[in-house]
Amino acid sequence: MTGLRVAVPKGAIFEDALRALEGAGLPVEVLRENGRKLIYRAEDTEFIISRPTDVPVFVEHGAADVGVVGKDVLEEAEPNVVELADLGTGWCRMILAAPSGNAESVRRAIGRAEVVRVGTKFPRTARRYFESLGRQAEFIKLHGSIELAPLVGLADCIVDLTATGTTLRENDLAVLDEISTSTARLIANRGSYRLKHREIARVVEGIKSGAAGRRRVGEGVG
Numbered sequence: 731m732t733g734l735r736v737a738v739p740k741g742a743i744f745e746d747a748l749r750a751l752e753g754a755g756l757p758v759e760v761l762r763e764n765g766r767k768l769i770y771r772a773e774d775t776e777f778i779i780s781r782p783t784d785v786p787v788f789v790e791h792g793a794a795d796v797g798v799v800g801k802d803v804l805e806e807a808e809p810n811v812v813e814l815a816d817l818g819t820g821w822c823r824m825i826l827a828a829p830s831g832n833a834e835s836v837r838r839a840i841g842r843a844e845v846v847r848v849g850t851k852f853p854r855t856a857r858r859y860f861e862s863l864g865r866q867a868e869f870i871k872l873h874g875s876i877e878l879a880p881l882v883g884l885a886d887c888i889v890d891l892t893a894t895g896t897t898l899r900e901n902d903l904a905v906l907d908e909i910s911t912s913t914a915r916l917i918a919n920r921g922s923y924r925l926k927h928r929e930i931a932r933v934v935e936g937i938k939s940g941a942a943g944r945r946r947v948g949e950g951v952g
């Protein structure tokens with residue numbers, strides 16, 4: 731019995747988010763219906779299904795009490811929310827990459843402080859990275875298939891996520907630098923965290939103990 735509204739991201743981290751929320755005692759089974767509904771109710775918990783990048787928007791504005799979102803999205807959007815737990819899943823890397831054949835010339839261009847064109851879904855993250863190098867760049871905002879940009883002359887390089895490396899490999903792109911790593915996080919609305927502290931703390935505890943188990947399993951691999 732939580733009385734919480736929970737924002738769940740569709741896409742890459744949907745299943746992991748369900749498993750973590752389930753481990754924290756939330757009645758997520760209803761979300762496995764596979765329909766087109768956007769709101770699901772079970773017991774006194776409400777789940778809303780949103781685009782991953784919109785999860786912090788719903789949470790910041792109080793339209794959801796808590797939500798699950800990648801750290802990469804939090805670093806890009808810097809929403810005014812409380813970050814409460816690391817789910818330990820949805821691991822990926824934010825990288826700078828360029829076509830293998832151009833990788834060295836792009837690296838040299840950045841080294842010479844030439845203004846390179848960067849295709850990315852994460853322009854603020856990319857800008858911060860170039861600023862940390864003391865370099866300027868032109869950022870071209872895209873919403874998907876970022877790897878395409880340098881292959882068709884839209885950009886010299888990209889700042890994007892990679893997990894298995896398959897997309898980079900199949901499109902013949904090389905990693906020039908790793909900017910950060912990301913895993914899925916539980917976030918809460920600031921007001922909800924005060925008003926529904928006990929309910930949210932219970933979810934956080936459940937997720938943290940589940941995440942510890944997930945890390946132990948992961949550590950045993952390889």
Ligand SMILES: Nc1ncnc2c1ncn2[C@@H]1O[C@H](COP(=O)(O)OP(=O)(O)OP(=O)(O)O)[C@@H](O)[C@H]1O
Pocket residue numbers: 739740741742743781782783784799800801802803820821822891892893894912913914
């Ligand atoms: N290939 C991947 N493997 C594992 N996790 C990933 C991968 N790509 C992204 N992620 C993680 O999952 C989150 C959601 O990614 P997904 O690809 O489902 O979103 P999206 O459809 O691009 O989002 P939106 O449409 O809202 O911009 C990312 O923010 C990141 O934390």
Ligand SMILES: O=P(O)(O)OC[C@H]1O[C@H](OP(=O)(O)OP(=O)(O)O)[C@H](O)[C@@H]1O
Pocket residue numbers: 742873874875876877890891892893894895896897898
């Ligand atoms: O290293 P990999 O395992 O191949 O994963 C990397 C891909 O996953 C994400 O794309 P997504 O699937 O979200 O599609 P998108 O291009 O439409 O954003 C990311 O933007 C990469 O393109």
